[in-house]
Amino acid sequence: MGRGSTAAAAAGPVPAARHHGNRHGRSEQARQAVLEAADDLLVEKGFTGVTIEGIAARAGVAKQTVYRWWKTKTDVLLDAFLQDAAEALTPPDHGDLAQDLRAHLRQLALFLTRSDAGAVFKALIGHAQHDPAFAAALRSGYLDAQRRRDRLPLERAVERGQLAAGLDMAAEIDLLVGPVYHRVLVTAEPVDQAFTDRLVEAFLHRAGEMGNR
Known part of the structure; x- marks a missing residue:
């Protein structure tokens, strides 16, 4: 699908590069991890089984980070x-x-x-x-x-x-x-x-x- 692996995205390169959600810019690595996680969870669990909490856990980011970028799981998907x-x-x-x-x-x-x-x-x-x-x-x-x-x-x-x-x-x-x-x-x-x-x-x-x- 053209995105990096979720595990690599969750690990991150160095602490200075891991802006998981400041208002001045998104961490592209974290963003890609969230998108990948949403896709994977939908395939595994179906639409009703996807939650913001589950996406955040799979992506390795805080739930608040996901909500800062997207309002609902359908927005992420x-x-x-x-x-x-x-x-x-x-x-x-x-x-x-x-x-x-x-x-x-x-x-x-x-x-x-x-x-x-x-x-x-x-x-x-x-x-x-x-x-x-x-x-x-x-x-x-x-x-x-x-x-x-x-x-x-x-x-x-x-x-x-x-x-x-x-x-x-x-x-x-x-x-x-x-x-x-x-x-x-x-x-x-x-x-x-x-x-x-x-x-x-x-x-x-x-x-x-x-x-x-």
């Missing part, structure tokens, strides 16, 4: 997920639209179905159904940002002249990634490479890009 998503779900740039889309959709499917972050995402989506304020935060924090990342292969293709500038990108992104989320969150059907590749083929057919693969 959301920050952990947003960091993971930004790291894992930025599409590659191979200079080829079909290759970029195939790689991106495969990575999205793996991220949502096989990573700890995917488990966090499903828990957050579930919580959002009962908390409108959190649902808005999830939408603005993840969904809006991820849609901008999802557009990158299409925008690059427009710049290269592979796609028409007038393409309805919002609609096409829905058709590309929407079925992945639907299977992950609704039907629980497999989201394998064959499935994501078919989504790309359908897009290329619609966009008239079959000859540029």
Whole structure:
């Protein structure tokens, strides 16, 4: 997940570097330990089993430190997920639209179905159904940002002249990634490479890009 181990984070380098929560700056090591601990506990215990106290104990920081940075456990989990998503779900740039889309959709499917972050995402989506304020935060924090990342292969293709500038990108992104989320969150059907590749083929057919693969 791109973070250091919780044990190393809890140990810390030297006492002078361990600012676990002064108001002038966060200890990045402690912050990463908290995010890692939140992810790990959710996978081990489920959403209801995660507590601020448990996160603090696992991360090796004081409970007051966690509360100074985040108000609730869902805030911690959301920050952990947003960091993971930004790291894992930025599409590659191979200079080829079909290759970029195939790689991106495969990575999205793996991220949502096989990573700890995917488990966090499903828990957050579930919580959002009962908390409108959190649902808005999830939408603005993840969904809006991820849609901008999802557009990158299409925008690059427009710049290269592979796609028409007038393409309805919002609609096409829905058709590309929407079925992945639907299977992950609704039907629980497999989201394998064959499935994501078919989504790309359908897009290329619609966009008239079959000859540029």
